[in-house]
Amino acid sequence: MPLQIRTFDSSAPDFKQQLDSLLAFEASTDDAIEHAVAAILQDVKTRGDAAVLEYTNRLDRIPGGAASMAAFDVTGEELQAALASLPEAQRAALQTAAERIRVFHQRQKQELGGFTYTEPDGTVLGQKITPLDRVGIYVPGGKAAYPSSVLMNAIPAKVAGVGEIIMVVPTPDGVKNQMVLAAAAIAGVTRVITIGGAQAVGALAYGTDTIAPVDKIVGPGNAYVAAAKRRVFGTVGIDMIAGPSEILVLCDGSTDPDWVAMDLFSQAEHDELAQAIMLCPDAGYIARVMASIHKLLPDMPRRDTISTSLTDRGALIKVRDMAEACAIANDIAAEHLEISAENPQQWAEQIRHAGAMFLGRFSSESLGDYCCGPNHVLPTSRTARFSSPLGVYDFQKRSSIIHVSEAGAQTLGKVAAELAYGEGLQAHARSAELRIRDAQ
Template sequence: MNFVAAPARLSSVSSTFEADFAARLHWSADTDAAIEQRVADILADVRARGDAAVLEYTARFDALPATTLQALELTQAELKAAFDALPADQRGALQAAAARVRGYHEAQKKACGESWSYRDADGSLLGQKVTPLDRVGIYVPGGKAAYPSSVLMNAIPAHVAGVGEIIMVVPTPRGEKNPLVLAAAYVAGVTRAFTIGGAQAVAALAYGTQTVPKVDKITGPGNAYVASAKKHVFGTVGIDMIAGPSEILVLADGSTPPDWVAMDLFSQAEHDELAQSILLCPDAAYIDAVQAAIDRLLPTMPRAEIIAKSLTGRGALIHTRSMEEACEISNRIAPEHLEVSSSEPHRWEPLLRHAGAIFLGAYTSESLGDYCAGPNHVLPTSGTARFSSPLGVYDFQKRSSIIEVSQAGAQKLGPIAATLAYGEGLQAHAQAAELRLTR
């Protein structure tokens, strides 16, 4: 069957560009009201009945009956056996990817995850104490697809941060366990793993049950039910983000082979029909060449139908006045993945302010970042890169301020604090500071 991918052709010089551009970017993160209510019911039920509710929903939604939740826990021996049974090339790839991800996050920890302090002129000690979370939960999607890379990207930075326990949940419909996911859990240092998923798994992690321990934070992607559940439990536990459809924006100067760019657009479009793939380029002839490559390569793709629907429904090929304008439009989009497919990527990188991850140069395909380059592939979507960051070591740490005021410091700071406290009408605050002043 032949599928046609017809991404919108836009031009920044068109009088209708702003309206067309806004319409192409629009995506509603609102969750269906029925999903919200169902999720709320599941969360309340798990909170009330614990293991029994999780078992009931796992049997109903995943066709995986069990009499105890312990029966759905994966042992360390089972994780290791899955790793040992993999073909040598898959074992090697997992280990190589894990080493690079671990190396990157160890460098990240040194750069931004250490405690620090200093003494001021009065001898007061001021600083910051950085400590890891005690226990985190990572949600790994299962069912239609399995993502061992998600295990690495969520568990390894937690491990590097020093988290004491990493609890993994992964749905296994009809009991079908993906060996790569289990092996990745072994390589990444997951502490405990349960074959449960959906809102019930999020609830078990957030509230704790008789078998599943309560965690401090939940990370990892999932379907609409998982996303809704994470929103509901935020505040009881921390969460990483609410992820929208996957996105790629390619900023091209026309120097990269069109086939490469077409395949990079495919790499996100194949995720699902709501994924967004956009090309920004000042060369109209090059845009034509990329469209020709799309037409030629699409029939060779196993997921051609999904790619075609994604590109036609949400994709765009945008002709810009210049690379400078393309950079400014990119900042407005704030994409999850941003490829600077240019012969001079470092010329344009300083102009780019908002993106989850920036891939510099023609040889830096987004797919390398997804699996093994090293930086985390859990990235902000739907324009949230304007104010949020990739998942990292810092997501598995917390910071406590350290304050030790000397006697001399109290004499200097006390009157300042008292004046401000009286101004706010908080007399006890003021007098607590004044009592420490030398009479």
């Protein structure tokens, strides 16, 4: 598809309609996928391992067909061997990224501690933080392999103190990606099982004879995986249903236009449905970025995907000033927001909605994808208005602590009883009153 990226001007009378049309994305459900996933999940719930084995052999084209679920387990020795087999530079990069991700999430954990306080009458109130017992991590396989996803999903779970981390990863045609296995070794994954698709989600959610049910499932996948996660939510927790990747660049015109063009490419190359948008007050600079896009695109191995993404869902938008750019950015609530400007902090203070903010011209989004430290699992499709990046808090739960003293029961009991009678719940009221000395 020839590239025809749109250009808008925020001063146009119909700009709001243009922007809304550009941002519109229906995560439409395919009826065929929904029916297939419902059938697979029900089969796994009913037949357990036998169903998982059957679907995995057929859908992943396992050579010769695995005879039992044991064939899909990856041993700790195999994980360590995969790590040792990597070229030194690759192994060092994985280990450096893992350490930076670990340090960031350890800092995050320190900010999430529980608390208690004691009232004058001796009543103690507070909150206790405890990790989940067991989580499942879904890692995509097939055409692309994502060792970075292993690190980003497993390390915060490990830092949170999760007891068991079960990773599932499909291996079409029986081919295992060594970097993915090496990442699992570095991240401290408890168990790796080479299964994928809706059947893997079902096995993690419901449990089978060989796979214990988990408390939460995190990680990206294809349409079948997303549909399965949506269906098992409630039986288990899930992180999010992620949409196509997004990048929004706020630029004052001071950054090399080739850099900005490549930053737009970095998300557009993910998927034809990915979205890359730039906001800038300088019309001349927008023209230079457009020229860079056309100059650099032919050398991109994924130029067809980039071209389709930028043509269908991309835009270069002229705004009045950087303040207006920030206001529009809050409306877009992008997954990745780059503020490529001389004084990025000034504009960052005006941003309320973004999955991750990359400040300054040297902070390319791609660094955040791999090795900065903050998590790259981010809210998409404007859900940054109410959602947060994956973090330690996603692998913890909070329990309230209520230790009422005898003196506290005298005053709180009267308040509770009054409210309970008002709601018509006499047992609630009497339960509180029985602990009041002069009301027994």
